[in-house]
Amino acid sequence: MKTFKGRPVVPGKAKASALVSHGGFNTLASFQNALQFGDKTAKCGDQNNPDIYQQPMVDTALCLPQTIGSTTGGMVLYCAAAMERNPACMLFSKPIDSLAAAGAILADVWTDRNMPVIDNLGDEFLDYVKTGMTITVDEDGTVTVE
Amino acid sequence: MAIRLTAEQQAILDGKKGETMAKVMKTLVMYGEAFGATEMVPVTGEKGHLVTSFGLKVMNPVYDLMDQLIEAGALSSQKFSVDPKPLDKNVPANFLQKLIFNKFMYSKQASYDEQLRKMGLMNDNAYTCACYLDEINNTPKKGDVLSWAESSAVVFVNSVLGARCNRNSGIIELFGSIVGYVPKFGLLTDEGRKATWIVEVKTTSKPEAQVLGSAIGMKVMEDVPYIKGLTDFIGNELNDDAKAYLKDFGAATASNGAVGLYHIEGLTPEAVEQGEDIIAENPQVYVIDDAELKRVKDSYPCIWKDKNAKPKLCFIGCPHLSYAQLIQWTLDVENALKASGKSKVCIPTVFTTAPDVMDKFNKTEYAQRLKNTGVILSYICPLMYMNNPLCKSMPVITNSNKLRTYTTSRYYTSAEILEKITKGV
Numbered sequence A: 001m002k003t004f005k006g007r008p009v010v011p012g013k014a015k016a017s018a019l020v021s022h023g024g025f026n027t028l029a030s031f032q033n034a035l036q037f038g039d040k041t042a043k044c045g046d047q048n049n050p051d052i053y054q055q056p057m058v059d060t061a062l063c064l065p066q067t068i069g070s071t072t073g074g075m076v077l078y079c080a081a082a083m084e085r086n087p088a089c090m091l092f093s094k095p096i097d098s099l100a101a102a103g104a105i106l107a108d109v110w111t112d113r114n115m116p117v118i119d120n121l122g123d124e125f126l127d128y129v130k131t132g133m134t135i136t137v138d139e140d141g142t143v144t145v146e
Numbered sequence B: 001m002a003i004r005l006t007a008e009q010q011a012i013l014d015g016k017k018g019e020t021m022a023k024v025m026k027t028l029v030m031y032g033e034a035f036g037a038t039e040m041v042p043v044t045g046e047k048g049h050l051v052t053s054f055g056l057k058v059m060n061p062v063y064d065l066m067d068q069l070i071e072a073g074a075l076s077s078q079k080f081s082v083d084p085k086p087l088d089k090n091v092p093a094n095f096l097q098k099l100i101f102n103k104f105m106y107s108k109q110a111s112y113d114e115q116l117r118k119m120g121l122m123n124d125n126a127y128t129c130a131c132y133l134d135e136i137n138n139t140p141k142k143g144d145v146l147s148w149a150e151s152s153a154v155v156f157v158n159s160v161l162g163a164r165c166n167r168n169s170g171i172i173e174l175f176g177s178i179v180g181y182v183p184k185f186g187l188l189t190d191e192g193r194k195a196t197w198i199v200e201v202k203t204t205s206k207p208e209a210q211v212l213g214s215a216i217g218m219k220v221m222e223d224v225p226y227i228k229g230l231t232d233f234i235g236n237e238l239n240d241d242a243k244a245y246l247k248d249f250g251a252a253t254a255s256n257g258a259v260g261l262y263h264i265e266g267l268t269p270e271a272v273e274q275g276e277d278i279i280a281e282n283p284q285v286y287v288i289d290d291a292e293l294k295r296v297k298d299s300y301p302c303i304w305k306d307k308n309a310k311p312k313l314c315f316i317g318c319p320h321l322s323y324a325q326l327i328q329w330t331l332d333v334e335n336a337l338k339a340s341g342k343s344k345v346c347i348p349t350v351f352t353t354a355p356d357v358m359d360k361f362n363k364t365e366y367a368q369r370l371k372n373t374g375v376i377l378s379y380i381c382p383l384m385y386m387n388n389p390l391c392k393s394m395p396v397i398t399n400s401n402k403l404r405t406y407t408t409s410r411y412y413t414s415a416e417i418l419e420k421i422t423k424g425v
Helices: A027-036 A073-082 A098-110 A123-128 B007-013 B019-033 B057-071 B095-105 B109-119 B151-159 B172-179 B209-220 B240-256 B269-278 B290-298 B323-340 B355-362 B365-372 B382-386 B401-406 B414-423
Strands: A002-005 A007-010 A014-020 A061-064 A089-092 A117-119 A134-137 A142-145 B040-042 B048-050 B080-082 B181-183 B195-201 B225-228 B279-288 B313-321 B349-353 B376-378 B396-398
Touching (some): A002 A123, A007 A098, A027 A073, A027 B057, A061 A123, A073 A098, A089 A098, A089 A134, A098 A117, A123 A142, B007 B019, B019 B057, B019 B172, B057 B109, B151 B240, B172 B181, B195 B209, B209 B401, B225 B279, B240 B313, B240 B323, B279 B290, B313 B323, B313 B401, B313 B414, B323 B355, B323 B365, B323 B414, B355 B365, B355 B376
Parallel strands (some): A014 A061, A061 A089, A089 A117, B195 B225, B195 B279, B313 B349, B313 B396
Antiparallel strands (some): A002 A142, A014 A134, A134 A142, B040 B181
Protein backbone atom coordinates (compact mmCIF):
# COMPACT_ATOMS: atom_id res chain seq x y z
CA MET A 1 0.00 0.00 0.00
CA LYS A 2 1.20 3.47 -0.78
CA THR A 3 -0.26 6.94 -0.27
CA PHE A 4 0.10 9.93 -2.56
CA LYS A 5 -0.98 13.54 -2.02
CA GLY A 6 -2.30 15.68 -4.83
CA ARG A 7 -4.40 18.79 -5.32
CA PRO A 8 -8.18 18.35 -5.40
CA VAL A 9 -9.46 20.15 -8.51
CA VAL A 10 -12.92 18.74 -7.78
CA PRO A 11 -12.91 17.44 -4.19
CA GLY A 12 -14.76 14.29 -3.20
CA LYS A 13 -14.47 10.70 -2.05
CA ALA A 14 -14.23 7.60 -4.21
CA LYS A 15 -13.13 3.97 -4.10
CA ALA A 16 -12.56 2.16 -7.38
CA SER A 17 -10.35 -0.16 -9.37
CA ALA A 18 -7.46 1.56 -11.18
CA LEU A 19 -7.32 1.91 -14.95
CA VAL A 20 -3.91 3.25 -15.91
CA SER A 21 -2.98 5.20 -19.05
CA HIS A 22 0.73 6.03 -19.18
CA GLY A 23 0.34 8.08 -22.35
CA GLY A 24 -1.81 11.18 -22.78
CA PHE A 25 -5.51 10.37 -22.53
CA ASN A 26 -7.32 11.47 -25.69
CA THR A 27 -10.79 12.24 -24.37
CA LEU A 28 -12.65 12.43 -27.69
CA ALA A 29 -11.00 9.36 -29.16
CA SER A 30 -11.54 7.43 -25.93
CA PHE A 31 -15.21 8.28 -25.33
CA GLN A 32 -16.73 8.94 -28.74
CA ASN A 33 -17.85 5.38 -29.47
CA ALA A 34 -19.18 4.86 -25.97
CA LEU A 35 -21.29 8.00 -26.11
CA GLN A 36 -22.60 7.44 -29.60
CA PHE A 37 -23.42 3.78 -29.55
CA GLY A 38 -24.92 3.03 -26.18
CA ASP A 39 -21.89 1.38 -24.61
CA LYS A 40 -22.73 1.83 -20.93
CA THR A 41 -19.35 0.43 -19.86
CA ALA A 42 -17.60 3.11 -21.96
CA LYS A 43 -14.89 0.97 -23.52
CA CYS A 44 -11.93 3.12 -24.52
CA GLY A 45 -11.93 3.71 -28.29
CA ASP A 46 -8.49 5.29 -28.62
CA GLN A 47 -6.46 3.04 -30.91
CA ASN A 48 -3.31 5.03 -30.08
CA ASN A 49 -3.51 4.20 -26.39
CA PRO A 50 -2.57 0.52 -26.02
CA ASP A 51 -2.68 0.72 -22.19
CA ILE A 52 -6.44 1.07 -22.09
CA TYR A 53 -7.78 0.51 -25.63
CA GLN A 54 -11.05 -1.47 -25.42
CA GLN A 55 -10.98 -1.41 -21.59
CA PRO A 56 -14.20 -0.31 -19.82
CA MET A 57 -13.77 3.11 -18.21
CA VAL A 58 -17.03 3.53 -16.30
CA ASP A 59 -16.64 3.60 -12.51
CA THR A 60 -12.87 3.09 -12.68
CA ALA A 61 -10.21 5.22 -11.04
CA LEU A 62 -8.73 6.58 -14.25
CA CYS A 63 -5.03 7.27 -13.70
CA LEU A 64 -3.32 9.37 -16.35
CA PRO A 65 -0.65 11.99 -16.93
CA GLN A 66 -2.98 14.48 -18.65
CA THR A 67 -5.49 14.59 -21.50
CA ILE A 68 -4.67 15.38 -25.12
CA GLY A 69 -6.44 15.94 -28.41
CA SER A 70 -9.55 17.75 -29.60
CA THR A 71 -10.95 20.72 -27.73
CA THR A 72 -14.28 18.95 -27.61
CA GLY A 73 -12.60 17.05 -24.77
CA GLY A 74 -14.19 18.88 -21.85
CA MET A 75 -17.62 18.81 -23.43
CA VAL A 76 -17.23 15.08 -24.06
CA LEU A 77 -16.29 14.50 -20.42
CA TYR A 78 -19.29 16.61 -19.32
CA CYS A 79 -21.58 14.51 -21.53
CA ALA A 80 -20.07 11.29 -20.18
CA ALA A 81 -20.90 12.48 -16.65
CA ALA A 82 -24.41 13.63 -17.57
CA MET A 83 -24.99 10.24 -19.21
CA GLU A 84 -23.50 8.38 -16.23
CA ARG A 85 -20.63 6.92 -18.25
CA ASN A 86 -17.79 8.70 -16.46
CA PRO A 87 -14.97 7.22 -14.41
CA ALA A 88 -15.48 7.18 -10.64
CA CYS A 89 -12.57 9.58 -10.32
CA MET A 90 -9.72 10.98 -12.42
CA LEU A 91 -6.20 11.03 -11.02
CA PHE A 92 -3.57 13.07 -12.85
CA SER A 93 0.13 12.62 -12.22
CA LYS A 94 0.84 16.03 -13.79
CA PRO A 95 -0.92 19.39 -13.37
CA ILE A 96 -4.35 19.11 -14.97
CA ASP A 97 -4.71 20.39 -18.54
CA SER A 98 -7.32 22.92 -19.62
CA LEU A 99 -9.62 20.46 -21.41
CA ALA A 100 -9.82 17.98 -18.55
CA ALA A 101 -10.31 20.79 -16.04
CA ALA A 102 -13.17 22.16 -18.12
CA GLY A 103 -14.87 18.77 -18.29
CA ALA A 104 -14.41 18.10 -14.58
CA ILE A 105 -15.77 21.52 -13.60
CA LEU A 106 -18.70 21.39 -16.06
CA ALA A 107 -19.62 17.99 -14.64
CA ASP A 108 -19.40 19.38 -11.10
CA VAL A 109 -21.39 22.59 -11.68
CA TRP A 110 -23.96 21.41 -14.25
CA THR A 111 -24.67 17.77 -13.29
CA ASP A 112 -25.48 15.86 -10.09
CA ARG A 113 -22.55 13.47 -10.55
CA ASN A 114 -19.68 13.45 -8.12
CA MET A 115 -16.43 12.67 -9.89
CA PRO A 116 -13.45 13.65 -7.72
CA VAL A 117 -10.53 14.94 -9.76
CA ILE A 118 -7.05 15.12 -8.27
CA ASP A 119 -3.96 16.40 -10.06
CA ASN A 120 -0.24 16.85 -9.28
CA LEU A 121 0.12 13.31 -7.90
CA GLY A 122 3.62 13.06 -9.38
CA ASP A 123 5.36 10.73 -11.81
CA GLU A 124 5.99 8.22 -9.01
CA PHE A 125 2.23 7.73 -8.68
CA LEU A 126 1.92 6.69 -12.32
CA ASP A 127 4.99 4.46 -12.04
CA TYR A 128 3.56 2.71 -8.97
CA VAL A 129 -0.12 2.24 -9.80
CA LYS A 130 -1.16 -0.70 -11.98
CA THR A 131 -4.48 -1.45 -13.65
CA GLY A 132 -6.67 -3.43 -11.26
CA MET A 133 -5.22 -2.05 -8.01
CA THR A 134 -7.72 -0.60 -5.52
CA ILE A 135 -7.73 3.17 -5.20
CA THR A 136 -9.24 5.25 -2.40
CA VAL A 137 -9.60 9.01 -2.80
CA ASP A 138 -10.20 11.42 0.09
CA GLU A 139 -11.56 14.97 0.08
CA ASP A 140 -8.14 16.51 0.78
CA GLY A 141 -6.53 14.96 -2.29
CA THR A 142 -5.00 11.94 -0.56
CA VAL A 143 -4.92 8.92 -2.84
CA THR A 144 -4.28 5.46 -1.39
CA VAL A 145 -3.19 2.68 -3.73
CA GLU A 146 -3.33 -0.98 -2.63
CA MET B 1 -5.38 31.49 -4.88
CA ALA B 2 -8.80 33.01 -5.45
CA ILE B 3 -9.53 35.15 -8.50
CA ARG B 4 -10.03 38.85 -7.77
CA LEU B 5 -13.25 39.86 -9.50
CA THR B 6 -14.34 43.33 -10.51
CA ALA B 7 -17.60 44.63 -9.07
CA GLU B 8 -19.39 43.75 -12.32
CA GLN B 9 -17.96 40.23 -12.42
CA GLN B 10 -18.82 39.68 -8.74
CA ALA B 11 -22.37 40.86 -9.36
CA ILE B 12 -22.80 38.28 -12.11
CA LEU B 13 -21.42 35.59 -9.82
CA ASP B 14 -23.81 36.72 -7.09
CA GLY B 15 -26.77 36.22 -9.40
CA LYS B 16 -27.61 39.83 -10.32
CA LYS B 17 -28.08 38.69 -13.92
CA GLY B 18 -29.89 35.50 -12.98
CA GLU B 19 -29.07 32.05 -11.72
CA THR B 20 -27.93 30.69 -15.09
CA MET B 21 -25.47 33.54 -15.70
CA ALA B 22 -24.19 33.00 -12.15
CA LYS B 23 -23.48 29.34 -12.95
CA VAL B 24 -21.75 30.35 -16.19
CA MET B 25 -19.52 32.73 -14.23
CA LYS B 26 -18.95 30.18 -11.46
CA THR B 27 -17.77 27.66 -14.06
CA LEU B 28 -15.28 30.16 -15.52
CA VAL B 29 -14.01 31.19 -12.08
CA MET B 30 -13.45 27.57 -11.03
CA TYR B 31 -11.77 26.94 -14.38
CA GLY B 32 -9.41 29.87 -13.83
CA GLU B 33 -8.67 28.93 -10.24
CA ALA B 34 -7.61 25.45 -11.34
CA PHE B 35 -4.77 27.20 -13.20
CA GLY B 36 -3.90 29.87 -10.65
CA ALA B 37 -5.53 32.73 -12.54
CA THR B 38 -5.79 35.86 -10.43
CA GLU B 39 -8.14 37.86 -12.64
CA MET B 40 -10.72 37.65 -15.40
CA VAL B 41 -9.81 39.71 -18.47
CA PRO B 42 -12.09 41.05 -21.22
CA VAL B 43 -12.45 39.11 -24.45
CA THR B 44 -11.10 41.65 -26.96
CA GLY B 45 -11.36 39.63 -30.16
CA GLU B 46 -14.31 40.73 -32.29
CA LYS B 47 -15.77 37.27 -32.86
CA GLY B 48 -15.81 33.87 -31.21
CA HIS B 49 -15.45 30.34 -32.54
CA LEU B 50 -17.21 27.25 -31.20
CA VAL B 51 -16.07 23.67 -31.67
CA THR B 52 -19.46 21.97 -31.37
CA SER B 53 -21.22 21.96 -34.74
CA PHE B 54 -22.96 18.62 -34.70
CA GLY B 55 -26.48 17.72 -33.68
CA LEU B 56 -25.67 14.24 -32.42
CA LYS B 57 -28.70 12.64 -30.84
CA VAL B 58 -26.70 11.19 -27.96
CA MET B 59 -25.18 14.54 -26.98
CA ASN B 60 -28.46 15.61 -25.41
CA PRO B 61 -26.79 17.09 -22.31
CA VAL B 62 -25.23 19.77 -24.53
CA TYR B 63 -28.52 20.69 -26.22
CA ASP B 64 -30.35 20.76 -22.91
CA LEU B 65 -27.70 23.14 -21.63
CA MET B 66 -28.07 25.32 -24.77
CA ASP B 67 -31.84 25.48 -24.16
CA GLN B 68 -31.24 26.46 -20.57
CA LEU B 69 -28.90 29.28 -21.63
CA ILE B 70 -31.19 30.56 -24.37
CA GLU B 71 -34.27 30.51 -22.14
CA ALA B 72 -32.37 32.47 -19.49
CA GLY B 73 -31.22 35.04 -22.08
CA ALA B 74 -27.60 34.04 -21.51
CA LEU B 75 -26.63 34.61 -25.16
CA SER B 76 -23.20 35.16 -26.67
CA SER B 77 -22.08 38.78 -26.43
CA GLN B 78 -20.22 38.39 -29.74
CA LYS B 79 -20.99 36.77 -33.08
CA PHE B 80 -19.20 33.48 -33.67
CA SER B 81 -18.33 30.87 -36.28
CA VAL B 82 -18.51 27.16 -35.58
CA ASP B 83 -16.87 23.93 -36.78
CA PRO B 84 -18.03 22.24 -40.02
CA LYS B 85 -21.34 20.47 -40.43
CA PRO B 86 -21.31 16.67 -40.20
CA LEU B 87 -23.59 16.09 -43.19
CA ASP B 88 -23.47 16.90 -46.89
CA LYS B 89 -25.59 15.04 -49.42
CA ASN B 90 -22.82 15.42 -52.01
CA VAL B 91 -20.46 13.14 -50.07
CA PRO B 92 -20.83 9.48 -51.10
CA ALA B 93 -22.94 7.43 -48.72
CA ASN B 94 -25.04 4.33 -49.29
CA PHE B 95 -28.72 4.01 -48.41
CA LEU B 96 -28.01 2.56 -44.96
CA GLN B 97 -25.46 5.25 -44.14
CA LYS B 98 -27.86 8.02 -45.16
CA LEU B 99 -30.59 6.45 -43.04
CA ILE B 100 -28.33 6.22 -40.01
CA PHE B 101 -26.85 9.70 -40.48
CA ASN B 102 -30.17 11.52 -40.90
CA LYS B 103 -32.63 9.49 -38.85
CA PHE B 104 -30.50 8.35 -35.94
CA MET B 105 -27.10 9.96 -35.48
CA TYR B 106 -27.60 13.56 -36.50
CA SER B 107 -31.34 13.84 -35.94
CA LYS B 108 -30.69 16.87 -33.71
CA GLN B 109 -28.85 18.81 -36.43
CA ALA B 110 -31.70 21.12 -37.47
CA SER B 111 -32.67 21.99 -33.91
CA TYR B 112 -29.04 22.53 -32.90
CA ASP B 113 -28.47 24.80 -35.93
CA GLU B 114 -31.43 26.85 -34.71
CA GLN B 115 -29.94 27.00 -31.20
CA LEU B 116 -26.69 28.29 -32.70
CA ARG B 117 -28.54 31.01 -34.63
CA LYS B 118 -30.31 32.14 -31.47
CA MET B 119 -27.03 32.08 -29.56
CA GLY B 120 -25.18 34.34 -32.06
CA LEU B 121 -23.92 32.44 -35.12
CA MET B 122 -22.33 34.86 -37.67
CA ASN B 123 -24.29 33.54 -40.66
CA ASP B 124 -25.42 30.28 -42.23
CA ASN B 125 -22.05 29.89 -44.03
CA ALA B 126 -19.97 30.19 -40.85
CA TYR B 127 -19.38 26.45 -40.45
CA THR B 128 -15.66 25.67 -40.76
CA CYS B 129 -12.71 24.63 -38.59
CA ALA B 130 -10.51 27.09 -40.55
CA CYS B 131 -12.56 30.16 -39.58
CA TYR B 132 -9.42 32.34 -39.57
CA LEU B 133 -9.09 32.16 -43.38
CA ASP B 134 -9.56 35.55 -45.05
CA GLU B 135 -12.79 34.53 -46.78
CA ILE B 136 -14.64 33.83 -43.51
CA ASN B 137 -14.27 37.28 -41.94
CA ASN B 138 -13.20 35.95 -38.55
CA THR B 139 -9.45 36.62 -38.54
CA PRO B 140 -8.20 37.78 -35.12
CA LYS B 141 -5.55 40.46 -34.75
CA LYS B 142 -2.24 40.12 -32.93
CA GLY B 143 -2.77 40.50 -29.19
CA ASP B 144 -6.53 39.85 -29.29
CA VAL B 145 -7.78 37.88 -26.30
CA LEU B 146 -10.11 35.15 -27.52
CA SER B 147 -12.54 32.66 -26.09
CA TRP B 148 -12.29 30.01 -28.79
CA ALA B 149 -12.17 26.24 -29.02
CA GLU B 150 -11.23 23.86 -31.89
CA SER B 151 -7.69 22.71 -31.35
CA SER B 152 -6.47 23.36 -34.91
CA ALA B 153 -7.91 26.90 -34.93
CA VAL B 154 -6.56 27.79 -31.48
CA VAL B 155 -3.02 26.69 -32.33
CA PHE B 156 -3.14 28.61 -35.63
CA VAL B 157 -4.38 31.92 -34.23
CA ASN B 158 -1.95 31.77 -31.30
CA SER B 159 1.07 30.82 -33.35
CA VAL B 160 0.60 32.37 -36.80
CA LEU B 161 -1.53 35.43 -35.94
CA GLY B 162 -0.22 36.16 -32.43
CA ALA B 163 -3.67 36.22 -30.82
CA ARG B 164 -4.04 34.94 -27.25
CA CYS B 165 -6.28 32.02 -26.51
CA ASN B 166 -6.11 29.01 -24.25
CA ARG B 167 -6.96 25.53 -25.48
CA ASN B 168 -10.49 25.90 -24.24
CA SER B 169 -12.94 23.08 -24.27
CA GLY B 170 -16.29 23.11 -26.01
CA ILE B 171 -18.90 24.89 -23.83
CA ILE B 172 -16.18 26.76 -21.89
CA GLU B 173 -15.46 28.81 -25.03
CA LEU B 174 -19.15 29.69 -25.32
CA PHE B 175 -19.28 30.68 -21.66
CA GLY B 176 -16.42 33.14 -22.22
CA SER B 177 -18.28 34.66 -25.16
CA ILE B 178 -21.45 34.92 -23.06
CA VAL B 179 -19.96 36.81 -20.10
CA GLY B 180 -17.29 38.58 -22.17
CA TYR B 181 -14.47 37.60 -19.80
CA VAL B 182 -11.98 34.75 -19.58
CA PRO B 183 -9.64 33.79 -16.74
CA LYS B 184 -6.08 34.94 -17.39
CA PHE B 185 -3.65 32.04 -17.32
CA GLY B 186 -1.52 29.88 -19.60
CA LEU B 187 -1.33 31.11 -23.18
CA LEU B 188 -2.89 34.45 -22.21
CA THR B 189 0.24 35.34 -20.25
CA ASP B 190 3.72 36.32 -21.48
CA GLU B 191 5.25 33.60 -19.30
CA GLY B 192 2.91 30.93 -20.64
CA ARG B 193 3.92 31.77 -24.20
CA LYS B 194 7.59 31.03 -23.65
CA ALA B 195 8.99 27.98 -25.39
CA THR B 196 10.11 25.12 -23.15
CA TRP B 197 11.34 22.97 -26.05
CA ILE B 198 13.74 23.63 -28.89
CA VAL B 199 12.98 21.50 -31.92
CA GLU B 200 15.80 21.27 -34.46
CA VAL B 201 14.59 20.27 -37.93
CA LYS B 202 17.51 18.55 -39.70
CA THR B 203 15.77 16.75 -42.52
CA THR B 204 17.23 16.59 -46.02
CA SER B 205 14.03 17.83 -47.66
CA LYS B 206 10.86 19.73 -46.76
CA PRO B 207 9.18 17.65 -44.04
CA GLU B 208 5.59 16.58 -44.57
CA ALA B 209 3.66 19.09 -42.48
CA GLN B 210 1.30 16.53 -40.97
CA VAL B 211 4.09 14.12 -39.95
CA LEU B 212 6.35 16.84 -38.55
CA GLY B 213 3.43 18.19 -36.52
CA SER B 214 2.58 14.71 -35.33
CA ALA B 215 6.15 14.02 -34.20
CA ILE B 216 6.36 17.30 -32.30
CA GLY B 217 2.90 16.89 -30.74
CA MET B 218 3.69 13.40 -29.49
CA LYS B 219 6.99 14.59 -28.02
CA VAL B 220 6.15 17.93 -26.38
CA MET B 221 2.49 17.17 -25.52
CA GLU B 222 1.02 20.48 -24.20
CA ASP B 223 4.30 22.42 -24.09
CA VAL B 224 5.38 25.28 -26.36
CA PRO B 225 8.06 24.36 -28.93
CA TYR B 226 10.46 26.79 -30.64
CA ILE B 227 11.24 25.28 -34.02
CA LYS B 228 14.54 25.90 -35.77
CA GLY B 229 15.47 25.01 -39.32
CA LEU B 230 11.99 24.96 -40.82
CA THR B 231 12.32 28.26 -42.66
CA ASP B 232 15.00 26.60 -44.81
CA PHE B 233 12.08 24.76 -46.41
CA ILE B 234 9.05 27.04 -46.10
CA GLY B 235 10.70 30.46 -46.27
CA ASN B 236 10.68 33.54 -44.08
CA GLU B 237 7.43 35.05 -45.26
CA LEU B 238 3.95 34.28 -43.92
CA ASN B 239 2.45 33.97 -47.40
CA ASP B 240 -0.44 31.69 -48.44
CA ASP B 241 1.83 28.67 -48.89
CA ALA B 242 3.49 29.07 -45.49
CA LYS B 243 0.15 29.66 -43.76
CA ALA B 244 -1.34 26.57 -45.39
CA TYR B 245 1.67 24.50 -44.31
CA LEU B 246 1.41 25.82 -40.74
CA LYS B 247 -2.36 25.20 -40.69
CA ASP B 248 -1.83 21.50 -41.40
CA PHE B 249 1.30 21.25 -39.25
CA GLY B 250 -0.44 22.86 -36.28
CA ALA B 251 -3.51 20.66 -36.54
CA ALA B 252 -1.25 17.62 -36.22
CA THR B 253 0.60 19.05 -33.21
CA ALA B 254 -2.73 19.73 -31.51
CA SER B 255 -4.40 16.39 -32.24
CA ASN B 256 -1.40 14.06 -31.87
CA GLY B 257 -0.38 16.00 -28.78
CA ALA B 258 -1.95 19.01 -27.09
CA VAL B 259 0.05 21.91 -28.50
CA GLY B 260 -1.71 25.28 -28.31
CA LEU B 261 1.16 27.47 -29.45
CA TYR B 262 4.40 27.03 -31.37
CA HIS B 263 7.02 29.48 -32.51
CA ILE B 264 8.86 29.10 -35.82
CA GLU B 265 12.25 30.80 -35.79
CA GLY B 266 12.32 33.70 -38.24
CA LEU B 267 8.69 33.30 -39.29
CA THR B 268 5.89 33.48 -36.70
CA PRO B 269 5.26 36.92 -35.17
CA GLU B 270 6.53 36.44 -31.62
CA ALA B 271 9.59 34.48 -32.78
CA VAL B 272 10.42 37.28 -35.24
CA GLU B 273 9.95 39.98 -32.57
CA GLN B 274 11.67 38.30 -29.65
CA GLY B 275 14.02 35.78 -31.24
CA GLU B 276 15.48 33.33 -28.73
CA ASP B 277 14.38 35.56 -25.84
CA ILE B 278 11.07 33.76 -26.11
CA ILE B 279 12.74 30.50 -25.05
CA ALA B 280 12.46 29.70 -21.33
CA GLU B 281 15.49 28.69 -19.28
CA ASN B 282 16.77 25.14 -19.67
CA PRO B 283 14.60 24.05 -22.57
CA GLN B 284 14.47 20.41 -23.62
CA VAL B 285 15.76 19.62 -27.11
CA TYR B 286 14.23 17.38 -29.78
CA VAL B 287 16.13 16.75 -33.01
CA ILE B 288 14.10 15.67 -36.01
CA ASP B 289 15.84 14.10 -38.99
CA ASP B 290 14.64 11.86 -41.83
CA ALA B 291 14.95 8.73 -39.68
CA GLU B 292 12.87 10.22 -36.88
CA LEU B 293 10.09 11.25 -39.27
CA LYS B 294 10.09 7.74 -40.75
CA ARG B 295 9.96 6.21 -37.27
CA VAL B 296 6.94 8.34 -36.37
CA LYS B 297 5.09 7.65 -39.63
CA ASP B 298 5.78 3.90 -39.39
CA SER B 299 4.36 3.87 -35.86
CA TYR B 300 0.84 4.75 -37.00
CA PRO B 301 -1.34 1.67 -36.58
CA CYS B 302 -3.57 0.54 -39.45
CA ILE B 303 -6.72 -0.88 -37.92
CA TRP B 304 -8.48 -1.92 -41.10
CA LYS B 305 -9.68 -5.52 -40.93
CA ASP B 306 -8.17 -6.17 -44.35
CA LYS B 307 -4.97 -4.17 -44.43
CA ASN B 308 -4.73 -4.66 -48.20
CA ALA B 309 -8.29 -3.52 -48.91
CA LYS B 310 -8.82 -1.17 -51.83
CA PRO B 311 -9.71 2.25 -50.41
CA LYS B 312 -13.37 3.18 -50.87
CA LEU B 313 -13.06 6.84 -50.06
CA CYS B 314 -10.39 9.51 -49.74
CA PHE B 315 -10.68 12.70 -47.69
CA ILE B 316 -8.41 15.69 -48.26
CA GLY B 317 -9.04 18.79 -46.16
CA CYS B 318 -8.94 18.19 -42.43
CA PRO B 319 -8.51 21.02 -41.42
CA HIS B 320 -10.50 22.59 -44.27
CA LEU B 321 -8.44 23.48 -47.35
CA SER B 322 -7.55 27.09 -48.01
CA TYR B 323 -8.44 28.66 -51.36
CA ALA B 324 -4.81 28.41 -52.53
CA GLN B 325 -4.62 24.74 -51.47
CA LEU B 326 -7.82 23.99 -53.34
CA ILE B 327 -6.41 25.39 -56.55
CA GLN B 328 -3.08 23.62 -56.05
CA TRP B 329 -4.79 20.27 -55.44
CA THR B 330 -6.93 20.79 -58.55
CA LEU B 331 -3.81 21.37 -60.64
CA ASP B 332 -1.98 18.44 -59.02
CA VAL B 333 -4.83 16.01 -59.68
CA GLU B 334 -5.22 17.24 -63.26
CA ASN B 335 -1.52 16.83 -63.99
CA ALA B 336 -1.25 13.44 -62.30
CA LEU B 337 -4.29 12.11 -64.18
CA LYS B 338 -2.82 13.34 -67.44
CA ALA B 339 0.48 11.62 -66.66
CA SER B 340 -1.26 8.34 -65.90
CA GLY B 341 -3.51 8.54 -68.96
CA LYS B 342 -6.72 8.67 -66.93
CA SER B 343 -9.54 11.20 -66.92
CA LYS B 344 -11.12 10.57 -63.51
CA VAL B 345 -9.81 9.72 -60.04
CA CYS B 346 -9.67 5.98 -59.28
CA ILE B 347 -10.93 6.31 -55.71
CA PRO B 348 -13.97 8.39 -54.71
CA THR B 349 -12.30 11.51 -53.40
CA VAL B 350 -13.68 14.42 -51.38
CA PHE B 351 -11.97 17.78 -50.94
CA THR B 352 -13.32 19.68 -47.95
CA THR B 353 -13.28 23.42 -47.45
CA ALA B 354 -15.23 26.26 -45.84
CA PRO B 355 -18.55 27.24 -47.45
CA ASP B 356 -17.27 30.78 -48.14
CA VAL B 357 -14.09 29.42 -49.75
CA MET B 358 -16.20 27.04 -51.79
CA ASP B 359 -18.36 29.92 -53.02
CA LYS B 360 -15.23 31.82 -54.11
CA PHE B 361 -13.74 28.74 -55.77
CA ASN B 362 -16.98 27.93 -57.57
CA LYS B 363 -16.82 31.30 -59.33
CA THR B 364 -13.52 30.34 -60.97
CA GLU B 365 -12.68 28.12 -63.93
CA TYR B 366 -11.05 25.68 -61.51
CA ALA B 367 -14.43 24.54 -60.20
CA GLN B 368 -15.37 22.87 -63.48
CA ARG B 369 -11.83 21.55 -63.94
CA LEU B 370 -11.99 19.90 -60.52
CA LYS B 371 -15.42 18.49 -61.32
CA ASN B 372 -14.01 17.00 -64.52
CA THR B 373 -11.52 14.96 -62.48
CA GLY B 374 -14.36 13.35 -60.52
CA VAL B 375 -13.33 14.89 -57.20
CA ILE B 376 -16.23 16.00 -55.00
CA LEU B 377 -16.06 19.35 -53.24
CA SER B 378 -17.75 19.56 -49.84
CA TYR B 379 -18.06 21.64 -46.68
CA ILE B 380 -18.43 18.53 -44.51
CA CYS B 381 -16.40 17.62 -41.42
CA PRO B 382 -14.73 14.32 -42.41
CA LEU B 383 -14.22 13.43 -38.78
CA MET B 384 -17.94 13.65 -38.04
CA TYR B 385 -18.76 11.77 -41.25
CA MET B 386 -16.61 8.86 -40.14
CA ASN B 387 -17.86 8.61 -36.57
CA ASN B 388 -20.30 5.75 -37.10
CA PRO B 389 -20.10 1.95 -37.19
CA LEU B 390 -20.55 1.74 -40.96
CA CYS B 391 -17.61 4.00 -41.75
CA LYS B 392 -15.54 2.30 -39.08
CA SER B 393 -15.33 -0.80 -41.24
CA MET B 394 -14.81 1.25 -44.41
CA PRO B 395 -11.27 1.57 -45.82
CA VAL B 396 -10.84 5.36 -45.97
CA ILE B 397 -7.55 7.07 -46.74
CA THR B 398 -6.49 10.60 -45.90
CA ASN B 399 -3.53 12.95 -45.73
CA SER B 400 -4.82 14.29 -42.41
CA ASN B 401 -3.11 13.20 -39.24
CA LYS B 402 -6.00 14.58 -37.23
CA LEU B 403 -8.50 12.42 -39.11
CA ARG B 404 -6.22 9.41 -38.68
CA THR B 405 -6.04 10.01 -34.94
CA TYR B 406 -9.78 10.13 -34.35
CA THR B 407 -11.05 7.59 -36.89
CA THR B 408 -10.14 4.33 -38.61
CA SER B 409 -8.84 6.18 -41.67
CA ARG B 410 -5.35 5.38 -42.90
CA TYR B 411 -2.75 8.09 -43.24
CA TYR B 412 -0.66 8.68 -46.36
CA THR B 413 1.44 11.69 -47.30
CA SER B 414 -0.04 14.07 -49.84
CA ALA B 415 2.25 12.70 -52.56
CA GLU B 416 1.22 9.12 -51.76
CA ILE B 417 -2.45 10.11 -51.74
CA LEU B 418 -2.10 11.80 -55.12
CA GLU B 419 -0.59 8.63 -56.56
CA LYS B 420 -3.32 6.45 -55.10
CA ILE B 421 -6.25 8.52 -56.33
CA THR B 422 -4.82 9.10 -59.80
CA LYS B 423 -3.06 5.78 -60.50
CA GLY B 424 -4.95 3.42 -58.19
CA VAL B 425 -1.74 1.94 -56.77
